[in-house]
Amino acid sequence: MPPPNAPQLPAPRSFRERVGALRNLPPFLALVWQTSPRLTVATLALRLARALLPVATLYVGKLIIDEVLLQARTPGAPATLGGWLASGRIDRLLWLLAAEFGLAVLSDVLGRVVSLVDSLMAERFSTTTSIRLMEHAATLDLEDFEDSELQDRLERARRQASGRMSLMSQLFGQAQDVITIASFAVGLMAYAPWLIALLLVALVPAFLGEAHFNARSYALLWARTPEQRELDYVRQTGASVETAKEVKIFGLHAFLIDRYRVLAAGFYEANRRLATRRAAWGGALTALGTAGYYVAYGFLAWRTLAGHFSIGDLTFLAGSFRRLRTLLEGLLSGFSSMAGQALYLDDLFSFFTIAPEIHSPPNPRPFPTPIREGFVFEDVGFIYPGAERWAVRHLNFTLRADEVLALVGENGAGKTTLVKLLARLYDPDEGRILLDGHDLREYDLDELRANVGVIFQDFVRYHLTAADNIAVGRIEARHDRARVQDAAERSLADEVIRRLPEGYDQIIGKRFRSGVELSGGEWQKVAIARAYMRDAQLLILDEPTAALDARAEFEVFERFKELSAGKTAVLISHRFSSVRMADRILVLADGTVEAMGTHEELLQQRGRYAELFELQAAGYR
Numbered sequence: 001m002p003p004p005n006a007p008q009l010p011a012p013r014s015f016r017e018r019v020g021a022l023r024n025l026p027p028f029l030a031l032v033w034q035t036s037p038r039l040t041v042a043t044l045a046l047r048l049a050r051a052l053l054p055v056a057t058l059y060v061g062k063l064i065i066d067e068v069l070l071q072a073r074t075p076g077a078p079a080t081l082g083g084w085l086a087s088g089r090i091d092r093l094l095w096l097l098a099a100e101f102g103l104a105v106l107s108d109v110l111g112r113v114v115s116l117v118d119s120l121m122a123e124r125f126s127t128t129t130s131i132r133l134m135e136h137a138a139t140l141d142l143e144d145f146e147d148s149e150l151q152d153r154l155e156r157a158r159r160q161a162s163g164r165m166s167l168m169s170q171l172f173g174q175a176q177d178v179i180t181i182a183s184f185a186v187g188l189m190a191y192a193p194w195l196i197a198l199l200l201v202a203l204v205p206a207f208l209g210e211a212h213f214n215a216r217s218y219a220l221l222w223a224r225t226p227e228q229r230e231l232d233y234v235r236q237t238g239a240s241v242e243t244a245k246e247v248k249i250f251g252l253h254a255f256l257i258d259r260y261r262v263l264a265a266g267f268y269e270a271n272r273r274l275a276t277r278r279a280a281w282g283g284a285l286t287a288l289g290t291a292g293y294y295v296a297y298g299f300l301a302w303r304t305l306a307g308h309f310s311i312g313d314l315t316f317l318a319g320s321f322r323r324l325r326t327l328l329e330g331l332l333s334g335f336s337s338m339a340g341q342a343l344y345l346d347d348l349f350s351f352f353t354i355a356p357e358i359h360s361p362p363n364p365r366p367f368p369t370p371i372r373e374g375f376v377f378e379d380v381g382f383i384y385p386g387a388e389r390w391a392v393r394h395l396n397f398t399l400r401a402d403e404v405l406a407l408v409g410e411n412g413a414g415k416t417t418l419v420k421l422l423a424r425l426y427d428p429d430e431g432r433i434l435l436d437g438h439d440l441r442e443y444d445l446d447e448l449r450a451n452v453g454v455i456f457q458d459f460v461r462y463h464l465t466a467a468d469n470i471a472v473g474r475i476e477a478r479h480d481r482a483r484v485q486d487a488a489e490r491s492l493a494d495e496v497i498r499r500l501p502e503g504y505d506q507i508i509g510k511r512f513r514s515g516v517e518l519s520g521g522e523w524q525k526v527a528i529a530r531a532y533m534r535d536a537q538l539l540i541l542d543e544p545t546a547a548l549d550a551r552a553e554f555e556v557f558e559r560f561k562e563l564s565a566g567k568t569a570v571l572i573s574h575r576f577s578s579v580r581m582a583d584r585i586l587v588l589a590d591g592t593v594e595a596m597g598t599h600e601e602l603l604q605q606r607g608r609y610a611e612l613f614e615l616q617a618a619g620y621r
């Protein structure tokens, strides 16, 4: 496949916007501080000490040269080293050399300690931020997660959580450099103030160039987040235990690799063009800075010839100037890259500003124990964001307390949506759901969720031990082995688990080395045990029995009915032999209630239920 045309870069953000992103630095620093106040103070103190070393070293260097020249010019020089030492004329020189050596060692040691502290902080920061990210993600609505824009944002935020620590080192490094620059500048000011102006003029173009390209890089990455996610997705699909089976059977390797190649080629092309232009411009603009340096150097040499400066002064000034130039260059480009990095922080902070829409009211009503009347759907309608069709609409029915209600309907009829509305994973867009006469939204969300247990058709297969896979139904009771086993017995999972080499402590799923894989139906039995573990007032099985053989499903439902006596239960299944066990059956069609009644009543009505029931029954005759 040919690589796609190089994508058009979006317009870079304006200079103002980039500088504006610096507003993210104070909250960022607050985050760094929270990570570890002690380490923050340590790195700042060490850097301050290190900032003053270069000028001190250079100044000692100047003193050494002046001292050497002085002694060389003084008549009566001893012939041997021993003579020099004995004369005491080089004592000062030796002291100066020792001082410079001390400074060099100190600088090295401080440098290493600073990197050590920084790397420790980076790790802590990444952990703290990742945890905050997970905590915040946990508060968001299901709807938010299903929004691909949010997924992009989450992805960008996730990358920031681990990658942003270099910003801290950079920021503190900059502060350190500012102090060093100030110390050099004081020296230069005393001798030749206009050199500083020359420096600035020579450096500004390089700075602007850097700033421009940093913004471009950010824009490129930003615009390509969806592709980046797709790239990761393709790589994951091409090489993961979950997909390996189907990828092999359908021979999808070539397709996936091609897709990867095309996407990666797009990235490469865009990055290459940007990097090349950056290198070309960067080279030209830096040459300007170098020219500035040599003008200054020439000037200093001439002033020394004219007798205004000593040789020591010349080395000190030329050294200061060269260091100043490097430092200023670093500072300016660092500033622009910091502004660029601060833009990235927008992603992190903007993720934290997403607020969930589904939450508890300020003064929630206590959840009824037991539920007395049940749930009443009053003209409930719900449309998925971005969808064109209502998933459910004009839903009117009652789910009585203590009854077992079965939901039937063809694919896409709205059964799962109804269940999600009951658990407040979504709120209705129209109408309302009442629980014992009050809107579901008046109750505390956590209490509601604690009282509603749902096992979905696409339940999660946790790569944990068998016991933990059941315990997720009520994770607080994780260590209550008796309760876990009891739940497993009720869902028929017990016999599956007993056959595993390590029983309840066996890791299931193939992701880890010691994992054992279960069959689809066995997984379902484990998942259904979660419902018993949860022991909620309203239990919902949303078709997690599809892979069970007919006998097992029958048995699971029969037990479910028995064991949920005194509880409200909702069952979803496409198997009518199981469905008929329910107290009442609700037939959904096109997102609305078509009929409701007992099995016998519905058969008598000779509607869709009777038709579907007959169809299945005929299949068995």
Ligand SMILES: Nc1ncnc2c1ncn2[C@@H]1O[C@H](COP(=O)(O)OP(=O)(O)OP(=O)(O)O)[C@@H](O)[C@H]1O
Pocket (backbone or CB within 6 Å): 146, 384, 385, 387, 391, 409, 410, 411, 412, 413, 414, 415, 416, 417, 418
């Ligand atoms: N997350 C979603 N985003 C957008 N549309 C959705 C989403 N989930 C379901 N839908 C749409 O809502 C409608 C109802 O889906 P729902 O999952 O409730 O059906 P169902 O009766 O449970 O079907 P099935 O028997 O296949 O499980 C369908 O038309 C479906 O395309």
